[in-house]
Amino acid sequence: MPVVTIDSVGQFAGQHVTIQGWLYNLREAGKLLFPIFRDGTGTIQGVVSAKENSGAFEALRGLTQESSCIVTGKVNPDARAPGGFELHVAEIHVVQRIPESDPYPIQLKEHGPDFLLENRHLWMRTPRQAAILRIRAQAVHAARNFMDSQGYTLTDSPMFTPAACEGTSTLFEVDYFDEGKAYLTQSGQLYIEATAAALGKVYCFGPVFRAEKSKTRRHLTEFWMLEPEAAYAELKDVMELGENLVSHIVQDVVAHRARELEVVGRDISKLSTVRPPFPRISYDEAVAILQKAGKDVKWGDDFGGDEETVLSSQYDRPVMVHHYPTAIKAFYMQPDAERPDRALCFDMLAPEGYGEIIGGSQRIHEYDLLLERIRQHGLSEKAFQWYLDLRRYGSVPHSGFGLGLERTVAWICGTTHIREVIPFPRMLYRIYP
RNA sequence: UGGCCCGUGGUCCAAUUGGUAGGACACUGCACUGUUAAUGCAGACGGUGGAGGUUCGAAUCCUCCCGGGCCAGCCA
Numbered sequence: 001m002p003v004v005t006i007d008s009v010g011q012f013a014g015q016h017v018t019i020q021g022w023l024y025n026l027r028e029a030g031k032l033l034f035p036i037f038r039d040g041t042g043t044i045q046g047v048v049s050a051k052e053n054s055g056a057f058e059a060l061r062g063l064t065q066e067s068s069c070i071v072t073g074k075v076n077p078d079a080r081a082p083g084g085f086e087l088h089v090a091e092i093h094v095v096q097r098i099p100e101s102d103p104y105p106i107q108l109k110e111h112g113p114d115f116l117l118e119n120r121h122l123w124m125r126t127p128r129q130a131a132i133l134r135i136r137a138q139a140v141h142a143a144r145n146f147m148d149s150q151g152y153t154l155t156d157s158p159m160f161t162p163a164a165c166e167g168t169s170t171l172f173e174v175d176y177f178d179e180g181k182a183y184l185t186q187s188g189q190l191y192i193e194a195t196a197a198a199l200g201k202v203y204c205f206g207p208v209f210r211a212e213k214s215k216t217r218r219h220l221t222e223f224w225m226l227e228p229e230a231a232y233a234e235l236k237d238v239m240e241l242g243e244n245l246v247s248h249i250v251q252d253v254v255a256h257r258a259r260e261l262e263v264v265g266r267d268i269s270k271l272s273t274v275r276p277p278f279p280r281i282s283y284d285e286a287v288a289i290l291q292k293a294g295k296d297v298k299w300g301d302d303f304g305g306d307e308e309t310v311l312s313s314q315y316d317r318p319v320m321v322h323h324y325p326t327a328i329k330a331f332y333m334q335p336d337a338e339r340p341d342r343a344l345c346f347d348m349l350a351p352e353g354y355g356e357i358i359g360g361s362q363r364i365h366e367y368d369l370l371l372e373r374i375r376q377h378g379l380s381e382k383a384f385q386w387y388l389d390l391r392r393y394g395s396v397p398h399s400g401f402g403l404g405l406e407r408t409v410a411w412i413c414g415t416t417h418i419r420e421v422i423p424f425p426r427m428l429y430r431i432y433p
Numbered sequence: 434u435g436g437c438c439c440g441u442g443g444u445c446c447a448a449u450u451g452g453u454a455g456g457a458c459a460c461u462g463c464a465c466u467g468u469u470a471a472u473g474c475a476g477a478c479g480g481u482g483g484a485g486g487u488u489c490g491a492a493u494c495c496u497c498c499c500g501g502g503c504c505a506g507c508c509a
Contacts, residue, residue, distance in 0.1 A: 047468080
């Protein structure tokens with residue numbers, strides 16, 4: 001008897017198969033039972049008749065939700081069954097029966113966010129959550145495939161770092177033996193600038209940590225970031241890379257996870273338009289658009305979530321805003337040669353109010369200017385000595401960006417909060433489970 | 434960190450603006466051969482986040498604490 005996954009039962013119509021999974025729900029209708037089994041790949045309705053199979057009927061009757069079981073039966077096409085196929089149960093082996101005295105806590109009804117997050121380890125079994133995690137995995141797969149196909153080499157950056165890349169107030173501090181304090185990385189960028197000078201085109205992908213006291217639907221204290229960096233690349237090159245990367249991720253998910261997108265209720269028509277070229281507007285143009293929309297924004301202000309939503313809602317695909325004022329951007333960004341008060345940088349804003357999914361720039365490649373900026377920002381020259389070395393030995397113009405995975409996946413899925421798109425979210429007031 | 438809002442059985446919500454805290458789901462039993470978060474009937478269970486205060490009387494009003502949500506700042 002072949003052991004099959006539920007997402008593939010269609011290939012076994014008319015045959016007997018075995019499914020290893022859990023009881024998702026059980027409906028009784030007299031001498032008929034309608035169990036719904038899930039195995040992580042999907043759900044399938046079974047049917048058992050007391051008249052035809054009293055053994056299986058008795059074994060299944062009263063079985064509790066989420067009890068684990070191994071089921072054997074015949075796959076029949078049936079329009080009355082959700083999913084189109086139904087399993088005529090021949091035999092059921094209960095692996096673990098959940099006692100009625102301590103039932104599975106997650107109901108098929110509605111729950112509040114606090115309860116669900118407290119039970120995240122169980123919540124993820126529900127079809128919607130499982131679908132989201134599969135979409136996340138597909139997005140990661142697509143992103144890595146794309147970077148590899150463009151000649152970028154994965155070079156992992158360290159999680160422990162001796163200093164910040166943008167001040168220490170938002171860093172998690174840890175004791176590091178006799179070396180004193182170390183910090184959890186908030187970006188791999190500085191390190192991949194080194195590997196880019198070694199290998200040309202590189203990227204890193206992993207978790208980063210921000211001790212920001214943010215508690216909004218767009219923030220986690222631990223999230224995953226994909227960061228490409230390329231030697232000899234200028235701003236326009238990485239903007240083009242960014243739009244190609246994002247459209248590839250979206251179209252790959254649409255192509256391979258259509259079923260999961262349907263489970264989460266995402267309108268695919270809003271994703272199919274996400275193809276290059278993405279609109280590009282300068283910071284100056286953005287300010288003009290916002291002022292025209294009645295926003296109280298002056299040149300030199302950074303944009304808040306509200307402003308980002310106004311800008312992004314004008315387009316059916318992500319928009320790239322470039323050339324922000326140097327003063328409101330990070331110390332390592334290269335100023336525009338013709339207008340030094342503008343930085344060679346860009347942000348990519350996702351549609352529908354999902355906010356910034358990419359932030360990137362051309363990096364300062366001149367030693368003297370970088371040293372000046374490090375001093376201006378009160379950063380440790382000693383800690384950044386190795387970073388300055390990159391400008392002493394064969395420095396070249398180079399550029400890169402960081403893509404926030406959870407914001408991107410939340411936008412693709414259309415979830416209201418990014419906590420749903422990571423298996424175990426870490427937030428300001430939540431570290432359990 | 435600031436602003437606003439919310440804490441009522443295991444879960445999701447009511448309680449006519451201070452007057453006996455109730456329903457649904459979940460759980461148990463019975464019925465039902467096509468259920469789609471099944472339905473119907475019956476049963477059992479058990480709660481006002483915590484500490485003070487006002488009052489004849491507090492889920493309701495006040496203070497503090499704890500927990501949570503949304504927004505802002507900051508960022509991806």
